[in-house]
Structure formats: structure tokens, C-alpha cells
Amino acid sequence: MGELANCPKCDKLFVATPAQDVCPTCYKEEQQLFETVYNYIRKKENRMATLPEVAEATDVEETLVIKWIRTGKLKLAQFPNLGYPCEKCKTLIRQGKICDQCAKGLQQDLKHLQEEEDRLKKEKTSTFLRKF
Numbered sequence: 001m002g003e004l005a006n007c008p009k010c011d012k013l014f015v016a017t018p019a020q021d022v023c024p025t026c027y028k029e030e031q032q033l034f035e036t037v038y039n040y041i042r043k044k045e046n047r048m049a050t051l052p053e054v055a056e057a058t059d060v061e062e063t064l065v066i067k068w069i070r071t072g073k074l075k076l077a078q079f080p081n082l083g084y085p086c087e088k089c090k091t092l093i094r095q096g097k098i099c100d101q102c103a104k105g106l107q108q109d110l111k112h113l114q115e116e117e118d119r120l121k122k123e124k125t126s127t128f129l130r131k132f
């Protein structure tokens with residue numbers, strides 16, 4: 001089941017579904033752009049192209065190509081240099097939102113936070129025990 005929404009591109013009302021986040025007209029346009037990009041990148045001599053190179057050669061916005069990569073519409077397996085920037089450090093990544101390095105950093109932060117919390121808890125318990 002879809003729900004009524006305004007198309008983010010042309011503002012027209014349409015029935016949105018997870019697979020289709022723009023109106024049918026814009027979707028068709030997007031599909032054409034996708035084919036342009038896909039026809040470009042699947043040529044042997046363009047397989048090694050990076051995202052900016054693809055965007056420039058096809059005149060398609062990088063954000064759109066990133067969307068296709070994220071949604072899995074554009075499969076990266078055959079295109080070793082294609083990726084999009086990590087949301088934290090702008091390193092090129094090929095899946096998820098942040099790179100491995102940032103993911104590790106985030107985990108460390110969480111661990112520190114947890115340790116800090118545990119320490120505070122222990123302190124509280126010991127002051128509590130000391131009272132008795």
C-alpha cells in the first residue's frame with residue numbers, strides 16, 4: 001500500500017511507495033537518467049570511472065547516482081572505483097552511511113560512554129554501601 005505524497009521534484013501529488021519516491025513522470029525521467037548512466041558505466045573503458053567522472057560524462061547529478069547505489073539499483077560489484085562519500089569523513093564508501101574507520105570510531109565512543117556509565121554506577125553503589 002502506498003500513501004499520498006507530494007513529489008519531492010515537481011511537487012505533484014502522487015501515491016508513494018518504498019520503491020517509488022517520486023511521481024510517475026519524474027520516475028520515468030529518473031529511469032531515463034539511470035539508463036544513461038548505466039549505458040555509460042557498463043562500457044568496458046568506463047568501468048573504472050569514479051562518481052564525479054560518471055556525473056560529468058552523463059550530466060546526471062551525483063546525488064542521484066548515490067541514491068541508486070544506496071538503494072541497490074546500481075550494483076557496484078562490476079565498478080571498482082564507484083562509491084560515495086562517508087557522511088563523517090568523506091572517504092569513498094560503497095555501502096552503508098559511514099566508512100569502516102568511522103564505524104570503528106563510533107563503536108569506541110559508545111564503549112567509552114558505556115565504561116563511563118559503569119564507573120558512575122559503581123561509584124554510586126560504593127557511596128551507597130559506605131553509608132551503612
Ligand SMILES: [Zn+2]
Pocket residue numbers: 007008009010011012022023024025026027
Ligand atoms: Zn514529480
Ligand SMILES: [Zn+2]
Pocket residue numbers: 086087088089090091098099100101102103
Ligand atoms: Zn568515514
